[in-house]
Amino acid sequence: MKELLSILSEEVGAAFQAAGIDREYGDVTLSNRPELCEYQCNGALASAKIFHKNPMEVAETVAEKLSSSDTFEEVSAAKPGFLNMKASPEFIRKYLSGMYGDTDRLGAEKTGHPEKLFMDYGGPNVAKPLHVGHLRSAVIGEAVKRLARFEGDEVTADVHLGDFGLQMGLIITELKERKPDLPYFDDSFTGEYPAEAPFTISELEDIYPAASAKSKEDETFHEKALAATKEMQEGRRGYRELQRQIMEISVSDLKKNYARLNVSFDLWKGESDAEPYIPGMVEDMKAKGFAHESNGALVVDVEEEGDKKTIPPCMILKSDGAALYDTTDLATLIWRMKDYDPDEVLYVVDSRQELHFIQCFRCAKKTGIVPENKKLTFLGFGTVNGEGGKPLKTRDGGVMRLEYLISDIEDAMFEKIRESSPDMDEAEAHDIAKTVSLAALKYGDLKNQPSKDYIFDMNKFISSEGDTGPYILYTIVRTKSILRKFAEAGGDIANVMPATPSGASDKALAERLCLFQSEVKSAYENLSPNILCAYIYALCNDFNHFYHDTKILSCPDEEKKKGYIADVILTRRVLEKSIDLLGFEAPERM
Ligand code: ARG
Numbered sequence: 001m002k003e004l005l006s007i008l009s010e011e012v013g014a015a016f017q018a019a020g021i022d023r024e025y026g027d028v029t030l031s032n033r034p035e036l037c038e039y040q041c042n043g044a045l046a047s048a049k050i051f052h053k054n055p056m057e058v059a060e061t062v063a064e065k066l067s068s069s070d071t072f073e074e075v076s077a078a079k080p081g082f083l084n085m086k087a088s089p090e091f092i093r094k095y096l097s098g099m100y101g102d103t104d105r106l107g108a109e110k111t112g113h114p115e116k117l118f119m120d121y122g123g124p125n126v127a128k129p130l131h132v133g134h135l136r137s138a139v140i141g142e143a144v145k146r147l148a149r150f151e152g153d154e155v156t157a158d159v160h161l162g163d164f165g166l167q168m169g170l171i172i173t174e175l176k177e178r179k180p181d182l183p184y185f186d187d188s189f190t191g192e193y194p195a196e197a198p199f200t201i202s203e204l205e206d207i208y209p210a211a212s213a214k215s216k217e218d219e220t221f222h223e224k225a226l227a228a229t230k231e232m233q234e235g236r237r238g239y240r241e242l243q244r245q246i247m248e249i250s251v252s253d254l255k256k257n258y259a260r261l262n263v264s265f266d267l268w269k270g271e272s273d274a275e276p277y278i279p280g281m282v283e284d285m286k287a288k289g290f291a292h293e294s295n296g297a298l299v300v301d302v303e304e305e306g307d308k309k310t311i312p313p314c315m316i317l318k319s320d321g322a323a324l325y326d327t328t329d330l331a332t333l334i335w336r337m338k339d340y341d342p343d344e345v346l347y348v349v350d351s352r353q354e355l356h357f358i359q360c361f362r363c364a365k366k367t368g369i370v371p372e373n374k375k376l377t378f379l380g381f382g383t384v385n386g387e388g389g390k391p392l393k394t395r396d397g398g399v400m401r402l403e404y405l406i407s408d409i410e411d412a413m414f415e416k417i418r419e420s421s422p423d424m425d426e427a428e429a430h431d432i433a434k435t436v437s438l439a440a441l442k443y444g445d446l447k448n449q450p451s452k453d454y455i456f457d458m459n460k461f462i463s464s465e466g467d468t469g470p471y472i473l474y475t476i477v478r479t480k481s482i483l484r485k486f487a488e489a490g491g492d493i494a495n496v497m498p499a500t501p502s503g504a505s506d507k508a509l510a511e512r513l514c515l516f517q518s519e520v521k522s523a524y525e526n527l528s529p530n531i532l533c534a535y536i537y538a539l540c541n542d543f544n545h546f547y548h549d550t551k552i553l554s555c556p557d558e559e560k561k562k563g564y565i566a567d568v569i570l571t572r573r574v575l576e577k578s579i580d581l582l583g584f585e586a587p588e589r590m
Contacts, residue, residue: 004518005039016047019058024043039085039087041082042082043062058081070090073089099513100498107516110152116340116342118342119346121140122141122258126163127205127250131401131402136384140445141348146582156342157266158267161268165232204249233275257402262583275323297318298316300314300316304362314363333360347377347378348379354380408458410437412437414430417429417590435587439470442582442584479543483565486553491565495562498567499559499563510567512542535578
């Protein structure tokens with residue numbers, strides 16, 4: 001189905017044409033004065049200037065031409081030349097029926113020009129616990145991926161693990177100091193290594209920070225870690241096995257954490273997958289004259305004319321020949337282009353890394369790693385702050401682990417449910433708390449424009465009133481409960497169909513429902529899941545208004561009642577589809 005506003009714009013455009021003015025002036029938008037009208041068109045004002053006419057006269061002529069249209073109930077000209085419109089209830093019914101008949105996509109068309117999108121989000125680091133900074137990447141990335149797929153683009157999602165060499169060397173070196181007798185360190189050992197890893201995930205999470213701190217203070221330890229990294233990369237048997245074990249344990253723990261967040265990836269590649277491409281890339285950059293030496297390091301200049309601030313060169317190799325963050329991101333683009341040939345690569349990363357991506361994108365284009373016609377996009381997100389507006393920390397000032405944040409909000413939600421429904425079965429209360437707290441967490445994040453910082457205010461997030469995840473879920477649960485009661489009273493859902501709205505609140509609800517496809521499209525095009533959040537919040541308000549205003553189940557007019565039930569069904573479907581696109585779900589009751 002076409003978007004509602006496009007249909008209205010076409011019709012108004014035709015009226016402009018009939019009045020001797022270009023159709024393009026007929027662009028219709030939602031009214032910004034809802035108390036006056038539902039839709040508006042400012043084309044008379046714009047065109048009058050160009051056609052040297054009186055704007056009010058243009059508006060009046062166009063209104064006159066539309067007076068017999070079945071699409072509009074009312075079109076009026078308002079000073080100094082606005083066109084104010086109300087859609088006809090019958091037109092709205094037809095549009096809703098179209099949506100109603102399409103249970104799968106609710107009338108939303110797929111893009112006519114699908115693209116291949118490669119997404120880089122998540123970005124966790126091996127052997128380090130996920131922290132709150134990784135939350136946004138996962139939550140926003142997942143929503144954008146789902147929106148992209150719904151719109152019809154072909155998406156490959158890569159978690160891009162931070163697993164580059166030195167991290168492994170550090171862990172191996174520290175492990176060797178702690179447990180020197182393990183067979184991995186014995187060169188004469190030729191047997192099979194134990195199936196069981198020599199550490200658990202929590203030991204690993206202790207080993208890595210300890211090693212990292214040591215290497216900053218202790219030069220010999222640092223040298224040892226570098227040497228171990230090199231030996232591992234060159235294939236030393238015991239070290240390779242340790243690397244495999246570290247990856248296995250770490251990745252299975254990460255998968256568990258992401259699953260809990262309802263986030264998934266197609267590829268579990270890491271920075272280290274770029275390693276094989278680094279030597280060739282460096283040679284090529286040198287041979288083509290892109291890379292030059294600067295203070296011993298190898299760099300590529302990426303400054304461009306018109307830069308407002310200085311963009312430092314891309315660092316390809318350190319003076320000791322080691323690869324850096326720029327290096328792995330560039331070499332990663334080589335295999336992404338070769339194996340996936342995407343039209344666009346989209347990175348969902350903390351906005352504090354923006355400069356790094358500006359440098360990499362410019363370097364990738366300049367050196368031909370990525371052809372000129374491909375898009376490289378950085379979707380930078382703001383920081384999650386604590387109550388005081390400072391980055392969220394643990395009580396003792398440490399980095400907030402994501403796991404703790406999730407448990408905290410789940411516990412708080414559980415308490416809340418126990419209070420409001422003391423006789424609910426404990427296991428059920430736990431289940432509901434899990435589902436609702438995840439929605440609270442994700443919605444609390446997604447409702448903000450990605451680039452903005454936000455404050456993690458747990459009590460606000462879990463509140464069932466206001467612009468929150470639980471409020472959205474409550475509304476969905478309400479639709480489910482109405483439909484259950486309708487069925488219990490002998491109603492047959494197969495028998496209902498959208499009816500012509502007859503009052504203000506059912507019309508407002510119906511018209512909001514009609515906007516579903518435009519809002520989803522706009523959320524994707526602007527890489528802003530917050531647009532879809534704002535839409536479902538408004539839809540919930542319209543629905544609850546309608547609910548309080550209308551006798552639904554006790555409506556004496558059977559035909560009307562069926563129409564109301566169809567509205568409830570469509571509200572439920574639009575809300576459920578939307579939260580699925582945002583990456584969370586609703587319980588049966590709460
Ligand atoms: N691992 C990085 C971090 O924790 C994020 C990686 C982002 N993606 C990328 N291609 N650089 O900061």
